[in-house]
Amino acid sequence: MRQISPIIINKKILLQQKIIKLKKQKNAVILAHYYQLPEIQEIADFVGDSLELSRKAAETEAEIIVFAGVYFMAETAKILNFNKKVLVPDVNAGCSLADGCPPDKFREFLKDYPNHKVVTYINCSAEIKTMSDYVCTSSNAVKVINSIPKEDKIVFAPDKNLGNYLIKETGREMVLWNGSCVVHEAFSLEKLIDLYQKNPDAVIVAHPESETHILKTAHYIGSTSGMINYIKSSPEIKFIIATESGILHKMKHEVPHKTLIPAPSKEDNSCACSECAFMKMNTLEKIYNCLLNEFPEVKLDRNLVDKARIPIEKMLQC
Incomplete structure (x- = not known):
């Protein structure tokens, strides 16, 4: 096993201490997604999935929000806290789902479905949210779809895999935007089957952004927080995890006595x-x-924020 240099460890600890001191001085809060690096999760005030982080962003009394995730998440925090300063560590931390649904093309797409309710997965830009009747996360997507009157037609974007999962779970017909998450489409079915054959006592858990053939192998399908809660409450002791591997850090803390195996990807990586x-x-x-320089800062037009906030508020009520 490769050993980590004491110098690197000391540098990490020193930086963590500086960040903790600085956020206290500036009345700042750090929100981090489960997929962040372990050392970031360790200094965050709250670690969660998109829905949990949105709720924390709406509730915080801090003057500054540092959002350790991807850009659309920080935009959501700004929409919910227009008068607060929202910072991002790297403005280029995007999302394949958000990037794959450009506002101009989505606006043209919707012209073909004028009588449909528009439900968008939170993994989209603030401008896409302004075109939405509802926003959802993987944690509450089924509740959101079920809350829409049966007679209403639905457009769901941008994740076709989550959309197909929701069609199966709710029985609703939906028009789907052709988008997907590159991370959740990276799992290899062949390698997963081979891994399961070597670990027949394992339980496969998967995120609903995964492709249908991966979901068909899963014993449990749920959001990142849903998977954590399922594994905590399950009597089983071995699990194969089909989502971004960053979640393993939190899971290992919650269930140190259980065996957690990341689902294999198509690519041969470290x-x-x-x-x-x-x-x-x-x-x-x-x-x-x-945090030191209070930059990069997320800035949004007030009119855009007012429009985007409406479907997000509906999401938070589910």
């Missing part, structure tokens, strides 16, 4: 698992610098 390159763009150094 961890043999699926990682989000965007999520991993954030570092302790970038968090420290953005």
Whole structure:
């Protein structure tokens, strides 16, 4: 096993201490997604999935929000806290789902479905949210769809995999935007079957952004927080995890006595698992610098915020 240099460890601890001191001085809060690097999760005030982080952003009394995740998450925090300063460690930390649904093309797409309710997954830009009747996360997507009157037609965007899962779960017909998450489409079915054959006592858990053939193998399908809660409450002791590997840090703390195996990706990489390159763009150094300099800052037009807030508020009520 490769040993980590004491110098690197000491540098990490020193940076963490500086960040903690600085956020107290500036009345700041750090929100981090489960997919962030372990050292970032360790200094965050709250670690969660998109829905949990949105709720924390809406509730915080801090003057400054540092969002360690990807850009659309920080936009959501700004929409819910227009008068507060929202900072991002790296403005280029994007999302394949958000990037794959450009506002101009989505606006043209919707012209073909004028009588449909528009439901968008939170993994989209603030401008896309202004075109939405409802916003949802993987945690409450089924509740959101079920809350829409049966007679209403639905457009769901941008994740076709989550959309197909919701069609199966709710029985509703929906028009789907052709988008997907590169991380959750990176799992290899062949390798997963081979891994399961070597671990027949394992329980496969998967995120609903995964492709249908991966979901068909899963014993449990749920959001990141849903998977954590399921594994905590399950009597089983071995699990294969089909989502971004960053979640393993939190899971190992919650269930140190259980065996957690990352589902294998199609690519041959060092961890043999699926990682989000965007999520991993954030570092302790970038968090420290953005808090110290209060930059980069998320800035949104007030009119856009007012429109985008309406479907987000509906999401928070589910």
